[in-house]
Amino acid sequence: DDGYKLWLEYNKVSNKQLANIYRQQLQNMIFPAQSDQLKAARTELLTGLDGMLALKPRDTKRTTNGQTIIIGTPRSLKAFSITAPDSIGSEGYLIKTALVNQKKCIIITANTDAGVMYGVFNFLKLIQTNQSINKLDLSDHPRMMYRVLDHWDNLNRTVERGYAGSSIWNWHKLPGVVDQRYIDYARANASVGINGSVVNNVNADALILSPQYLLKVQALANVFRTYGIRIYLSVKFSSPVELGSLKTADPLDPAVKKWWADKADEIYRYIPDFGGFLVKANSEGQPGPQSYGRTHADGANMLADALAPHHGIVMWRAFVYDNKVPDDRFKQAYNEFKPFDGKFRDNVIIQVKNGPIDFQPREPFHPLFGAMPNTPLMMEFQLTQEYLGFSTHLVYEAPLFAECLQSDTYTHGIGSTVARVIKGDFNKKLITGMAGVANIGTDLNWCGHPFAQANWYAFGRMAWNPDQSPGVIAADWLKMTFSNDDSFVSPVKNFMLQSRENTVNYMTPLGLHHIMGVSTHYGPGPWVDNAGRPDWNATYYHKADSAGIGFNRTGTGSDALLQYAPEVKAQWENLQTCPDEYLLWFHHLSWTYKMRSGRSLWDELVHHYYVGADSVKQMGLTWDKMQGRIDAERFTEVKQLMQVQLNEATTWRDACVLYFQTFSKMPVPAIYPKPQHQLDYYKKMKFYYVPGIGGNNYMTN
Numbered sequence: 001d002d003g004y005k006l007w008l009e010y011n012k013v014s015n016k017q018l019a020n021i022y023r024q025q026l027q028n029m030i031f032p033a034q035s036d037q038l039k040a041a042r043t044e045l046l047t048g049l050d051g052m053l054a055l056k057p058r059d060t061k062r063t064t065n066g067q068t069i070i071i072g073t074p075r076s077l078k079a080f081s082i083t084a085p086d087s088i089g090s091e092g093y094l095i096k097t098a099l100v101n102q103k104k105c106i107i108i109t110a111n112t113d114a115g116v117m118y119g120v121f122n123f124l125k126l127i128q129t130n131q132s133i134n135k136l137d138l139s140d141h142p143r144m145m146y147r148v149l150d151h152w153d154n155l156n157r158t159v160e161r162g163y164a165g166s167s168i169w170n171w172h173k174l175p176g177v178v179d180q181r182y183i184d185y186a187r188a189n190a191s192v193g194i195n196g197s198v199v200n201n202v203n204a205d206a207l208i209l210s211p212q213y214l215l216k217v218q219a220l221a222n223v224f225r226t227y228g229i230r231i232y233l234s235v236k237f238s239s240p241v242e243l244g245s246l247k248t249a250d251p252l253d254p255a256v257k258k259w260w261a262d263k264a265d266e267i268y269r270y271i272p273d274f275g276g277f278l279v280k281a282n283s284e285g286q287p288g289p290q291s292y293g294r295t296h297a298d299g300a301n302m303l304a305d306a307l308a309p310h311h312g313i314v315m316w317r318a319f320v321y322d323n324k325v326p327d328d329r330f331k332q333a334y335n336e337f338k339p340f341d342g343k344f345r346d347n348v349i350i351q352v353k354n355g356p357i358d359f360q361p362r363e364p365f366h367p368l369f370g371a372m373p374n375t376p377l378m379m380e381f382q383l384t385q386e387y388l389g390f391s392t393h394l395v396y397e398a399p400l401f402a403e404c405l406q407s408d409t410y411t412h413g414i415g416s417t418v419a420r421v422i423k424g425d426f427n428k429k430l431i432t433g434m435a436g437v438a439n440i441g442t443d444l445n446w447c448g449h450p451f452a453q454a455n456w457y458a459f460g461r462m463a464w465n466p467d468q469s470p471g472v473i474a475a476d477w478l479k480m481t482f483s484n485d486d487s488f489v490s491p492v493k494n495f496m497l498q499s500r501e502n503t504v505n506y507m508t509p510l511g512l513h514h515i516m517g518v519s520t521h522y523g524p525g526p527w528v529d530n531a532g533r534p535d536w537n538a539t540y541y542h543k544a545d546s547a548g549i550g551f552n553r554t555g556t557g558s559d560a561l562l563q564y565a566p567e568v569k570a571q572w573e574n575l576q577t578c579p580d581e582y583l584l585w586f587h588h589l590s591w592t593y594k595m596r597s598g599r600s601l602w603d604e605l606v607h608h609y610y611v612g613a614d615s616v617k618q619m620g621l622t623w624d625k626m627q628g629r630i631d632a633e634r635f636t637e638v639k640q641l642m643q644v645q646l647n648e649a650t651t652w653r654d655a656c657v658l659y660f661q662t663f664s665k666m667p668v669p670a671i672y673p674k675p676q677h678q679l680d681y682y683k684k685m686k687f688y689y690v691p692g693i694g695g696n697n698y699m700t701n
C-alpha cells in the first residue's frame with residue numbers, strides 16, 4: 001500500500017448482488033497487449049477488477065461459454081474483424097455490448113492504444129460508480145487536442161502558489177530514482193484524459209535546458225509516455241544568454257535562432273515525443289522579446305520555428321501587465337495581443353487565463369476569447385487555490401470553470417460560448433487546448449485538502465469535454481473516491497456545487513476582486529495601499545470612497561468594456577441588465593444604490609458577507625452527518641479543515657465589513673452578529689505560510 005488515496009482506489013463493490021452480476025459478465029477476457037500502453041491498460045483493468053470484484057477473468061483466445069470482454073484496437077484484435085469508427089478520432093473509444101461468434105461480449109475498442117486506455121479507464125469508472133454494464137453502447141472522444149497540467153514547480157522543489165507540500169519531482173534523485181508517485185500521477189491523469197504535463201514553473205530557471213536536467217526530464221517522459229502523456233518545459237526567454245554564451249536573446253538574431261533550433265534538436269534526441277515549450281515573457285519581470293524591441297509574435301514564432309521540424313508546439317502566455325502602462329490592468333493583455341491575430345505560426349497557441357485580472361474567485365470571461373478568430377487560444381484555469389483559500393478551504397472549482405466556458409462571447413453571433421471558441425468551432429484550422437495550473441504536491445493526499453483532488457479530476461474531465469456538467473463530475477468523483485451510498489453522495493455533491501459561491505460571498509461578493517492580503521494572497525487585505533505598485537494595491541481595484549465602491553469600466557471610466565462584443569458590452573454597462581455578480585467589476589456605485597433585492601448596496605454587500613460565512617457553517621453541519629459513512633480518518637480531517645475554513649470565512653467577513661464601513665459610514669443591520677474584533681486587529685493579523693513554499697519565488701506581487 002502506497003499510503004495515499006486517489007480516485008483510482010478501486011474499492012470493493014459493496015452491493016453484493018451487483019458485484020455478482022458484474023462477475024458473470026466478465027468471466028473471460030481477450031486482451032492481447034504488445035505495446036507498453038496496452039500492457040499498462042491491461043494491468044489497470046486487472047487491478048481494478050481485483051480490487052472491486054476480487055475477480056481475475058480467464059484469459060482466452062476466442063469467445064467461449066460465459067461472457068467475454070474483448071479489448072484492443074482493430075489491429076491488436078485482428079482475429080476478430082472489429083472496427084472502430086473514424087468519428088472517434090485518434091483518442092476516442094467505443095464500449096459496446098455485441099454478439100461475437102454468437103456469444104454476448106463487451107467490446108472496448110479504439111483507433112489507437114491511447115484510445116483503448118481511455119476506454120479501459122472509462123469502463124472501470126462504470127463499475128466504480130455502480131452503473132449497469134449489461135447493454136453498453138458508449139463512445140466518446142476529446143473535444144480538445146492539448147489537455148495539459150502546468151506545474152509551477154521550481155528546481156529546488158518549492159512550488160510557487162503550491163499548498164500541498166513540495167514538488168513531487170525529486171530532481172535530486174532523478175534520473176536514477178523513478179518514484180512510484182510519477183507512475184500514479186500518470187495513471188490519474190490518463191484516467192481523466194490529461195495528455196500533457198509542463199513539469200516546471202513558468203517563472204522558469206534556464207537550467208532546465210541543461211544536459212544534466214534534460215536527462216532527468218527524459219526519465220519522467222519515459223514514465224508519462226506509457227500513459228499517453230507528453231512532457232513540456234517552461235523555458236526562460238533569456239536562456240541563450242544564461243545557459244549558452246550569447247550576448248543577446250533577441251529573437252531576430254540569427255545566432256539566437258540557431259541556439260534554439262540546436263536546443264530543440266538536442267531535446268528531441270532525449271525525448272522523441274517531447275511536447276514543446278510554455279513561455280511567460282515580458283510579464284512580472286520575466287525577460288521576453290519586448291526586452292529587445294520585438295513583439296510577442298516575433299518571440300513565439302522564433303521558438304515555434306525551432307520546434308516545428310519535430311512537431312512541437314509553443315504555448316505562449318497572454319498573462320501580461322505592467323505598472324508602466326498607466327491604464328486599467330484589465331485591458332493590457334487584449335491590447336498587446338489582439339493586434340497580432342493571425343500573425344502567429346500554426347504551432348503557437350496563446351494561453352489565456354479565464355479572466356482578465358488573475359484567477360480571482362469570480363471574474364468575467366477574458367475579452368480575448370472570441371477576439372482573435374485566427375489564432376488558437378488555450379484556456380488557462382488555476383487548480384491550485386491561490387485566491388480561493390489555499391488548501392484549507394473546500395472550493396469545488398468546476399462551477400467556476402463552467403461559468404466561464406458557458407459565457408457567451410457573441411463574437412460569432414449568439415451562442416458563441418467561450419467553450420466553442422476554444423474548441424475551435426469557429427475556425428477548424430486551429431489547434432486547441434486547455435491548461436490547469438496543478439494543485440499537486442508531496443502531501444500524502446496529493447492536493448492538501450481531501451476535496452482538492454476533485455479540482456484536478458474535474459479539470460481533466462472538462463478539458464476532455466468542456467460542456468460536461470459540474471454536478472455529474474462531482475458525483476462521479478465522490479463515488480470513485482469515497483462511496484456510492486446516495487445518502488453520502490447527494491448532500492455532499494450539493495455542498496460541493498455551492499462551495500465556490502460561498503467563497504465568493506465571504507471574500508469578494510458583487511464583483512469585488514483583488515482585495516486579498518499582499519504577497520501571500522491569503523486572508524483579507526482590502527486596505528492594502530502600499531504594495532510597491534499601484535496595480536498590486538487592493539484600493540486600486542475596489543476604489544471605495546465616501547461616494548461608493550467599485551471600478552468604473554464603462555465609457556465614463558476605463559472603458560475596458562469596449563474590448564467585448566457589443567452585445568456583452570451593452571449587457572454589462574447597463575445597470576438594468578448587468579448581473580449582481582459582475583456589478584462592481586464594471587461600475588462604481590453609491591452606497592445607497594438600490595439593488596434588485598430592494599436593499600441598499602451597502603446592506604446587500606453586508607448580506608453577502610454574512611451569507612457566505614454562514615454557508616460554511618451549514619456545510620460543516622451537513623458534513624457532521626456524514627460520520628460513519630466514510631472512513632474516520634478522512635472524515636475527521638475534513639471536519640477539522642471545515643472549522644479552519646469557518647474561522648477564516650468569519651475573519652474575511654468581519655475584516656471586509658469593518659473596512660468598507662469606514663467609507664460607507666452606514667450601520668450593519670442588527671440581525672447580524674457583531675464582529676469579534678476591531679478593524680485594527682484584522683489589519684495586523686499575520687496569516688501563516690511557509691516562506692518559499694506557497695509563496696512567490698522572485699517578487700512580491
Ligand SMILES: CO[C@H]1[C@H](O)[C@@H](O)[C@H](O)O[C@@H]1C(=O)O
Pocket residue numbers: 152160161202203280284319358359386695696701
Ligand atoms: C507564476 O507566477 C504567478 C504568480 O505567482 C501569481 O501570483 C499570479 O497569479 O500569476 C503569476 C503567473 O501566472 O504568471
